[in-house]
Amino acid sequence: MVETLKDELRTFESRRDELLGTSLGRWVLIHDGDLVGAFETQADAINIGYQRFGNVPFLVKQVVPVEVPQDYVSNHLGI
């Protein structure tokens, strides 16, 4: 399902430097390759995404200089 958001991820990567200057620490909402806005919390960005676009794929991602992967120390995940 990551493939579903490839256009949104491409937009995020292409505008990352700009966003680091304007929206550091905030959560951006990207839909159909368009940057909709930057929000204070992840929940705010997700709720705006649902309100504006409905139950469809969109990307909410925090603007940080270095993304730290989520960490799973057990071997439960088959990845």
Added chain:
Amino acid sequence: MPSFTVAVPSLQSIGPIVEVRIAVSQAVETILVSSGQPVPSPVSMAAMIDTGASGTVIQAGVAARLGLHPVGVVAISTPSSTGVLCAQYAVRLIFPNNVVGEAVVIEAPLAGQHIQGLIGRDVLAQSVLVYIGYTNQFTVSF
């Protein structure tokens, strides 16, 4: 304070496993109801309280059963891989005793057959976890 307590026959060998129902988020339920579409029934699963997991995980395929679409992508690291991208979904978690919370979870295949989800530190960050090994039970309060 909302809470639930689970007794497990052998907490040490089985682990802190709780039956949790995964439902669409309140925002999606509102969209579905307002447009006259049916709201999918929650999906039940056995999930382990995992303090070694930074985020909550649902078994691959659950989001599709709920008709959900991804709202994010994150990289994850496991003992055998680094930087694997996983889709994120906004869901409602319904624990025993009708304790309800919302979370943004990742979807991934779970290797073990006895659990279909992990309750990670993102959820535990809002709670108190009491693990009483000698009585084979644990309590989570929010």
